[in-house]
Each structure stands twice: as C-alpha cells, then as structure tokens.
Amino acid sequence: MFTALVCGAVVFPGLFYNFRKVLKYTFTHWSDADVVSVSERLVSAIHASLATAAGVTVVTSCRDVMTDSHWLVNWFVLFGAPYMANDIYAMYLSRYHTQEARGDSSLYSGHSLQTVKAFLLKDWMLVLHHLVLLFIFLPITLFFRRGLGDFFIGCLFTTEFSTPFVSIGKILIQLGLDDTRLHRINGIIVLLSFFTCRILVFPFMYWMYGQQFGIPLQRVAFHLPLHCNVGNLVILAPQIYWFNLLLRKANRLYLRQKGGNRDGNKGRPKTD
Template sequence: MLSILACGLVFFPGLFYGLRKVLKSTFTHWNDADVVAVSERLVSSIHASLATVSGMIVVNTCKNVMTDRHWLVNSFVVFGAPYMAYDIYAMYLTHYHQQRLRNNRSAYQNHSLQTVKAFLSKERLLVLHHVALLLVFLPIALFFRRGLGDFFIACFWMTEFSTPFVSLGKILIQLGHENSKLHWINGVMVLCSFFTCRILLFPYMYWMYGRQFDIPLHSVPFHLPLHCNVGNLSILAPQVYWFILLVKKAHRLYLRKGKAQGPKKE
C-alpha cells in the first residue's frame, strides 16, 4: 500500500506541474491564471475519469453488494487520497492567480495568510468536501467497514462522471467560447450527468441493497443503521445544492442568450 500511496503522491502533483509547463510553452499568450486554472481542471478530469472507470469495473464485478470484494477498491482509495490534498493546493493557486490578475492589489502580490483566508472563504464548501473525504471517508473505507461494501465505495467513485464536463465548461468559458455550440452541448451534459451520477445514484444504491435482500425500496432506509443514512444524506445534500446552482446558472445563460439574439423578425 505504501508504494501505491507513493505513486499517488507523485502522479497528481507531477501531472499538474507537467501540464503547467506544456501549456505555458504552447499557449504563450496565456497568463499564469489561465495556465494554472486549465492545468488544475485537466488533472481533475483525469482523476475523475480514473475514478469513474474504476467504479464501473467494481460495480459490474460485485454480484453481492455487501460481501463481494475487489482488489481495486483499497488500491484506488490509497492512490486517490493524495489527490484530495493536492487539489486543495491547486484550487488555492488558481484562486490566487485569478485574484491577482483581476484586482492587481498589493494583498495579492505575495502569498499570505490573507490570501489563504480569502480562498477558504470563497471555496469553503469544496475544501470541506475534500477534507471530509480525507478524514472521514478514507479511514472508513480502509479500516472500519470490515471488508464490506466494495460495491457502494465504487458507486461513490462513479459520482465523478460529471466532473470532466464541468471542467470542460469552465475551460471553454475561460477561452471565450461561452457562446459556442460546444459549450451549450456540454452544459446539457453537465446537467444530465450530474443529476444521474450524483443524485439518482443514491436511490439506485438503496434499490440495489433492497434487491439483494428482497426489501422494497421505500423500506430500505429502515433496515440500515442510522449512521449509514446520515452519512448518505450528508453526501447527497451538497450534491443537491450544487445541482441547484448549476440549474440556476444554465437558466441565466439561456435567458442571456435569448436577449442577445433578440426577437425574430417576421
């Protein structure tokens, strides 16, 4: 496991560093904010793709949702753990360079406690999400579940399916293609993938558990320990919140596009 952890510690920061070098030399007109932001989102998309594929492999392999085991589960949990810590740093760098570019204030000329506080205030929900995965999800997945539930761990990985679409949307906006057809199609994919893999996934897991033990879907929560339901709800709640934000953003973009086009002539 230590060798797998070491691979994760090298892979994600190394990929981020390498992408920054390549993008900086390829797109010479980009500023530091562009380079760091795109690099962060590309690494995020790669991690999400690895998690999704791993999740699909395990889900399709496990016939018994409680007791079937797959070697990929613990291995990817350990390999992916450094990503959570790295991504907090990468998000901070993105925030720092973007604020420095927009404000050009002395407070953003150098890294300081003030810049860290501003980042934590803006991205507190995402940072809390990453920290919770490291401090809560990781120990549970590795030590406290007694070898049960590889299927459900894999299902949680599949929530990352929407991440590449979210990242692509941000990159397209950053490159000035927010009014392109590709951005519109990607926006539809964001909403569909997010709703399917981050919200509908939870009733799907309950349904699969009920199917395993011949329990009706509406009765499954009453057959599970309280901490399981509370844990699922604590993960589902921010997903619903983020989905609402995505829908509101899509609605604003749709209205803005309609106003830009103006009324059609007869």
C-alpha cells in the same frame, strides 16, 4: 497499498506541474491565473475519469452488494488521496492568481495567512468536501468497513463521471468558445450526468440493497444503521446544492442567449 499512495503522490502533482509548464509555453498570452485554472481542470478530469473507470469495474464485479470485495477499492482510495490534497493547493493557487490579476491590493505582499483565509472563506464547501473525503471517507473505507460494501464504494466512485464535462465547460470558456454549440451540448451533458451519477445514484444504491434482501425501496432506510443513512445524507447534500447552482447557471445562459437572439432580430423585415 503503500505503492498506490506513492503512485498518486507522484502522478497528480506531476501532472499539475507539467500541464502548467506546457500551457505556459503553448498559450503565451495566457495569464498565470488562466494557466493554473486550466491545469487544475485537466488534472481533475483525469482523476475523475480514472475514478469512474474504477467504480464501474467494482460495481459490475460485485454480485453480492454487501460481501463481495474487489482489490481496486482500497487501491484507488489510496491512489486518489494525494489528488485531494493537490487539488486543494491547485484551487488555492488558481484563486490567488485570479485575485492577483484583478489587482487585489491585499496580495501585494504575496502568499500569506490572509490570502489563505480569503481562499477558505470563498471556497469553503469544496475544501470541506475534499477534507471529509481525506480524513473521514478514507479511514472508514480502509479500516472500519470490515471488508463490507465494496459495491457501494464503487457506486460512490462513479459520482465523478460528470466532472470531466464540468472541466471541459470551464476550458471551453477559457478558449473563448462559450457561445458555441459545443459548449451548449456539453452543458446539457453536465446537467444530465451530474443528476444521474451524483443524485440518482443514492436511490439506486438503496434499491440494489433492497433487491438483495427483498426489501421495498421505501423501507430500505429503516433497515440500515443510522450512521449509514447519515453518511449518505452528508455526501448527498452538497451534490444537491451544486446541482442547484448548475441549474441557475444554465438558466442564466439560456436567458442571455435568448435575449441576444431577440436583440439580433430587431429591425429585420418579416419574411412571411
């Protein structure tokens, strides 16, 4: 298992470093903020794709949702741990260079406790999400499950399915393609995949547990230990918050495009 941790520690920081080098050389007109932001998104998309593949493999391999096990669960948890730490650093670096590009006077002295504090205040929920996965989810998965519930861990891996599409949307905006049909189609995929794999996956897990033990879906929560229900709520709550943000953003884009089309049609003669 130590091999998985070392592999992750090499792969994800290595990808981030090399993407920054390649993008800086390829898109010479991009700022450091642009390069770091897109590099972060690319690494995030790769990690999410691997997590989804691992999750699907585990879920389809487990017949008994409680007792069946798969070696990929513990291996990928350790492999993905360095990604979480690297992504916090990448998010900080992206925020730092973005503020620097805007001429924030507080950054003139370079990296400092002040810049770290500003980052944590701005992106506290994402940072907390990563830290919870690192310091709570990882130990529970490796040491406290007693080999049970690999199926459910696999389901949680698949919640990353929407992340590559979120990353694609950010990259399309970076490339100036935010007013294209491709961006709109990708936005629809983001909403559908996020709702399916990050929200509906929780009732799906409860339903599968009920199917295993002959319990109606509405009664499953009462047959589970309190800490299981609390843990699921802790993971689900930010997903609902982020989905709400995605819906608001989609609505703003729709209204903006609708307003733009209306303005573009002003003064045109009717062609009945």
